Amino acid sequence: MSNTEQIAHVRALEDGSYETQPLLDHLHGVAEMAQSYAERITDYPELGEIGYLLGLLHDLGKYQAGFQRYIRQQSGLDPTLSGWRTPHSPAGARYAYDLTQVGGNQQLLKILSLCIGAHHRGLYDDSEWRGQVVEPRDTERAVADLVRGLQPEASQLEELLHKASLDKVATVWNELDEDDYQLLVRMLFSCLVDVDFLDTERFMSPDKSFARQNAKASLKEMRAQLEEYVSHFNREGRINEARAAFLDQCRSHGRTAKRKIYSLTLPTGAGKTVSSMMWALEHAIAKGCERIIYVIPYTSIITQTAQTFRDIFGADQVLEHHSDVDIKERPDEAMEYTKLMTENWDVPLIVTTNVQFFESLYAHRVSRCRKLHNICNSVVVFDEVQMFPPRLLNPILRVVESLHYAFRVEPLFCTATLPVFDEDILSDTNRIGHEFFFLEEPIQEVVPYDAKLFAPFDKVRYHWDPLRLSTEELAERLIEHESFLCIVNSRNDAARLYTALQAQEKSGEGLIHLSRRMCSAHIQERIEEIRRRLKAGEPVRVVSTQLVEAGVDLDFPVVYRAMAGLDSVMQAAGRCNREGRMAEPGEVYIFSLTDGTNALGEMSWAQGALEDLLDRLAQQGAPQREEIERYYKAFYNDVDCFDNKKDKEVSKRLWGEDNDRCEELRFDYETASEFFRYIEDQSTAIVVPYGKEGKAIVKKLQSNLPLTRQEYRQMNRLTVSLYEKDCLTLGSSISVSESGIAYLTNDKLYSSETGIQIIDQTLIFMGV
Incomplete structure (x- = not known):
């Protein structure tokens, strides 16, 4: 290799020699791939020209002599050189911003500059971009230096530049809505950084690059697998007949539906997961979409959906991207592939969380933005949309609408209680200065309401007259039932009620506590125990926070729900007589704890909206669509945080x-x-000594020993998030390792029944 050759990367080989990637080869490779990616993010393939230029120009700053010395010295290729770190992104960004010869549209050139300048550090604030790229004299000198270094290859680069034309892109630019510009920059940035990683990985880590080429099923193959799966469904009985009808309607509608925003508002227990997948596959194939993304509120309810899809399509075809992925008994090779796929979502089916999805769409860092372009041209199913936090509804609905209209995303809202997302609900109020961003077009139903089909799912009696009980009185009432589910509004209420039930003489066996004072692994084991006992017909008495309300298939004869929003009460009712096997309807009671935790914020507003509606609800009847809509309008008019x-x-x-x-x-x-923070609370994740794995990890943290990669993955399922006041109460029972990981030092403070015990250590010391 000539010492004058401009290089992009250097790879050390096992025999002690080096292999180099010519810089022009890297630029050309990234340009070609970025063009193909950018062509697909909108309905305008002309945007591929911007992708091409981004790839061609992104590493132009590496032509600086200082950078070439630095890479040779740092890689070991030529350790005799005196190399120093030479930033290359700002120089390339400034070069692109001044590149009037390829177009002249300053907006488009600014897009080039924004993405190139950010492709290692993340997207800038505008003032920071100007301060780093446009204004500094240092950047001007760096551009002059790269131009000198470019001379041997200038003619080749110029020829490639002239292949791209921004003239036709400027026409497309005028077709786009200005509200979509900020997301367009993100998507083009995503195309660039993903391709840059992939081309670099192909040269530097060919084994890892090869691992990405795992066989991926086509959407048509997945549809065939789903049809085979549903062909074995039982269609006998009123409930199964209705489920089959819903499935058929979703299949037919998905094939013929136009590009609109749709909802699937089926009653709880109607087979929404499989029916929504049928619609998604049919619609994706009909519209030429590349993948399906399921977005689910919490990690605690994602496992069941992902497992259903694994049963249908096989484990290798389902990518779970969230913090609680269970790696137990999975080969490390499979986990390595999963890790690679979470980087850019280049798979046909992704199951992820609201946190991961929406925070990525508002992120600025490279790692979060890398996958965004693969959201484009997809069917995105938003499950349990009633759980979108009201304080973030404006930016959530704004980005969903932008994805749909500008980036070929086909949204499907799934829920049993559809909120009012497509009406100006604050227009008739006097809330001056408050705004609600509502969807421009009405949401269309996939399965219109049909009284005959929906009737079999009226399997419970609602008792709308709230009971007012103390914790002790509630425990005495609950213990009369052989099996029940009681959902309360706080961890403290759950712990207090569980203790009160234990004290009852007739408490018997099968008493189970569920709350977020337990780690995810603990919760999942308890849920499996509940399912086992229910299936065996054994008594099971469950006290839980709202973590079981959505997405967890449980079937109790009676459910008690602490006063909350109408959506929460109806979700809780979905755990009652779910399969309709009882001769009589299940019973659903709502109650208020006279000595319970006071509701604050959203919970308080939800309670108030339901209280205002109680007189309108038919005694023992399920709420109808009009009543659900009335509830949400009342709730949203009380919410004081749309425009926080x-x-x-x-x-x-x-x-x-x-x-x-x-x-x-x-x-x-x-x-x-x-x-933009989807989860707002200021909690701290504490690793707990639950089970053999938890105890082993805590022991290593205490000894400041390094964790293995597998232990780091396990750790996500062995943490409990605690508020600051609880951490202070536990005091010295919480320590922090040298690596910054907080853990519980006293394993006696983690109960196998209720999780972390929030006990004031001062009182214990005083013998109180």
Whole structure:
């Protein structure tokens, strides 16, 4: 290799020699792939020209002499050189911003500059981009240096540049809505960083690159697998007949549906998971979509859906992307493939969480943004949409609408209680200065309401007159039932009620506690125990927080639900007589604890909206569509956080209060990502000594021994998130390892029944 050759990467070989990747080869390879990716993110393949230029220019700063010396010295290729770190992204970004010879549209050139300047550090705030790229004299000198280094290959690069034309892209630009500009920059940025990683990986880590080529089923093959799976369904009986009818309707509708935003509002127990997948596959194939993404509220309810899909399509075809992926008994090779796929979502079926999905769409960091372009041209199923947090509804609905209209995303909202997302619910109020972003077009139903088909799912009697009971009185009432599910509103209420039930003489066996004071592994084991006891017909008495309300298939004869929102009560009712096997309807009671935790914020508003509706609800009857809509309108009119300070900051920095910000692409990506937090609470994750794995990990943390890769993965399922006041109460029973991981030191404070015991250590010391 000539010492004057411009190189992008250097790879050390096992025999002590080195292999280099010519810089022009890297630029050309990234350009070609980025073009193909950018062509698919919208209905305008002309945007591939921007992708091509992004790839061609992204590493142009590596032509600086200082960078070439640095890479040779640092890699060991030529250790005699005096190399120093030479940033290459700002120089390439400035070069692109001044590149008027390929178009002249300053907006498009700014997109090139924004993405190139950010492709290692993440998307900038506008002022930071100007301070790093446009204004510094150092950047001007770096551009002059790269131009000198470019001379041997300038003619080849110029020829490639002329292949791209931004003239036709400028026409497309005028077709796009200004509100979509900020997301377009993200998507193009995503195309660039993913391709840059892939081309670099192909040269630097060919084994890892090869591992990505795992066989992936086509959507048509997956449809055939699903048809085989449902062909064995039992269609006898009113409930199974209705489920089959819903499935048939979803199949037919998916094939013929136009590009709109749809909802699937089936009653609980109607087979929504499989029916929604049937619709998604049919619709994806009909519209030429590349993948299906299931977005689910919490990790605690994602496992069941993912397992259903694994049963249908096989484990290798389902990518779970969330913190609680269970690696137990899975070969490390399979986990390595899963890790690779979570980087860019280049698979046909992804199951992920609201946190991962929406925070990625508002993120600025490279690792979070890398997968975004693979959301485009997909069917996205949002499960249990009633659980979207009201304080984030504006940015959530705004980005869903943008994905649909500009980026070929086909959304499906799944729920038994569809919120009012497509009406200006605050228009008739006097809430001056408060805004609600509602969807522009009405949401269309996949399965319209049919009284005959829905009737078999009226399997419970609602007792709408709330009981007012103390914890002791509630325990005395509950213990009269051989099996029950009682859902309360807080961890403290669950612990207190569980203790009160234990004290009852007739408490018997099968008493189980569920709350987020238990780690995910513990919760999952308890849920499996509940299912086993229910299937065997054994007594099972469950006290739980709302973590079992959605997405967990349980079937109790009676359910008690602490006063909450109408959606929560109906979700709880979905755990009652779920399969309709009882001769009489199941019983659902709502109650208020006179000595319970006071509701605050959203819970308080939800309770108030339901209380206002109680007189309108038919005694013992299930709420109808009109009553559900009335509830949400009342709830949203009480909610005081649609336009909270953080939400306003996100909107201001990505869309602005005038048209100039969008038109001039003055976006503050980094600041907006800091304000958009799906989970707002300031909790601390504590590793707990649950089971053999938990005890072993805590022991290693105490000894400051390094954890293995498998232990790090296990650790996600062995943590409990505690509020600051609880951490302070536990005091010295919580320690932090040298690597910054908090853990519970006293294993006696983790109960096999109820999880972490929040006990004031001062009182124990005083003998109280």
